[in-house]
Amino acid sequence: MLTGTQDMKKQSSTNDIVILGQPFIELYGEQIGSSLKEMLSFKKTVGGSSASIAIGCARLGLRTSLISQVGEDEMGQFVINTLQKEMIDVTQVKKFSGFQTPLILRGTQSKNIFPTIFYPNAHALLRNDIDSSLINKNSTLLISAMNFFIENMNHISRKAMISANENHVKIVLALDHFPSDIAAKDITTTLQTVLPLCDIIIGHEDDFQTATGILNTHSALKHLRTLTNATLVINTEQGGFVINDQIPTPWYNTVSHTGFKVNNHYNYAAKNAFISSFLYGWLEKYPLEKCCEFAMASKIITQSRHDSTPDLPSHDELMTYLSDQNKIVTQMLEAPHFSHIHYASTHVARQEQLLAFNFGYHQQWQKIAQPFNADETIIHHAKNLVALGLKDIAANTPYSSIISDDDIQPHILELFPQEHTIMRSLESPGEIPLRFKGDPDLSHMMLHWPQNHAAKISLIYHPDDRYVLRGQQEATVNLLHRACRAMHHELFIELIPPAASLSTASTISHIMQRFYEIGIYPDWWQIMPPRDQRSWDSITRVINDNDRYCQGVMILGHLATLEQLPLMFDFACKQVFCKGFVIGRSIFQQSLEQWFARRIDDQSLIAAVATSYQKAIDLWNDARQKAEHVNASKQEVA
Known part of the structure; x- marks a missing residue:
């Protein structure tokens, strides 16, 4: 089991966390509430939960590495350039000749409906095995659950987890947006074989239900506990919760933070904000209650904007938000000074002169x-x-x-x-x-x-x-x-x-x-x-x-x-x-x-x-x- 004060970092670690997954070019629709066919304009960013979580971790100050491949094209270079600007180690983001960097068209139609189209086959890039030493010299490995439903990524991800487990590298499984074309029973069957290797399983309440095929959260968590001893981190509309041991009754009677509310409940990049900020607190050895506070605050900040990867908060932004909780939260989020902190600490390449x-x-x-x-x-x-x-x-x-x-x-x-x-x-x-x-x-x-x-x-x-x-x-x-x-x-x-x-x-x-x-x-x-x-x-x-x-x-x-x-x-x-x-x-x-x-x-x-x-x-x-x-x-x- 894990504790927030556990000594996480190895003296020899190159990075705090290494993330294995596929980045995409994401074109997200600017008209909230519209279907893709009705969208009038799109903005370009780097997408995919793995890249988004990597950006979230790096903005909070974690030494972050991404292992992946992109096409040998201008969009692939855009991905690499963007990650580099975010101070992410891209030495293991390889260019793959003869293939285009995948593209996602994504909209926000309603609270939980994000119509998405992939161009071309957006899941076929990681074709070669990775060097296990790239993982073993880090303190933590994060793998998206999506990886296990992607050609080639399934094999590579399992191999990486086995190597990490053998070398005492902590393994985080991020439950994210599961493919809509995968049957629920296939999701459950596939994930059951990797759960025992995990140290942390983190995701939204709905994703825990999807992962187990059980629609009642308490029952889903109890079933999950029979398969793994991992720390369970649950993201809900009401707050963030951590379960280290047996599932309590009610299940939310555990370490938590429930202090933040926001009118906008869109939950796309906000999921990644929650994950990256919890991991920031955990890797920096904060108490688990504080980790949940970081996670919920980052989620709220991201939701208050367009709920896309560029909206993930920086360390300065997060700490300013938490230090000003005596103010009315919605006013704080809309304050010019707070918006300026986000802009200046995330978007600007500073020049010495x-x-x-x-x-x-x-x-x-x-x-x-x-x-x-x-x-x-x-x-x-x-x-x-x-x-x-x-x-x-x-x-x-x-x-x-x-x-x-x-x-x-x-x-x-x-x-x-x-x-x-x-x-x-x-x-x-x-x-x-x-x-x-x-x-x-x-x-x-x-x-x-x-x-x-x-x-x-x-x-x-x-x-x-x-x-x-x-x-x-x-x-x-x-x-x-x-x-x-x-x-x-x-x-x-x-x-x-x-x-x-x-x-x-x-x-x-x-x-x-x-x-x-x-x-x-x-x-x-x-x-x-x-x-x-x-x-x-x-x-x-x-x-x-x-x-x-x-x-x-x-x-x-x-x-x-x-x-x-x-x-x-x-x-x-x-x-x-x-x-x-x-x-x-x-x-x-x-x-x-x-x-x-x-x-x-x-x-x-x-x-x-x-x-x-x-x-x-x-x-x-x-x-x-x-x-x-x-x-x-x-x-x-x-």
């Missing part, structure tokens, strides 16, 4: 070109040459980025590596109140953006603005913030106090504080370089108090020359949250004007742009190194 070049507004290019009588064709050609100058530098600088408005030609954006952030300026330049150019339906516009594109606005705002104006601008920014979160694009907010307003050491920090108070959490802030340490201290304090997930602050050097950058960078790099810069045409302004005047050729302009951008990056890196050296010296003295 961001070194951006701003193309500027098209009107600014027209103003530069006007003295030289350059038409639109020449201006577009100039932009293209600047992009070519930036291209090679960007290819060798992982944190390089560009900012452009929507007037820039698409082929220019295609010159930059897909993994680099491209910020798209959405505002009409200089307008107060803030107004967006182009499509007013922001979510519809972002639907057509590549994943590496981000929304960026320049906001002319001051805490002393008229109440009506502030409210109007805040509502507009909130619309953008919500669209960015819904479409999973980063948000950059550039703060610009009005030129005629009074700015103090706390003006920028007051603006930041206000936006945090109304539930707006940009990924990055962009500000003019503060001139004194008091300003930076205020900014640091506000970010620390409100958003420890903030990626950073970028300083604006739109009008700065190369000669002015060292002083600006040296001061900025000493600040905790300053993680990058934005520069513009001013670093090669003279060369650009010479090109418009036809005093230099295309290659000379390209070279001037590349040299200037690289110089700015070098100056930034030098400033960071000096700041790091100073900080290290201070720590040694302390």
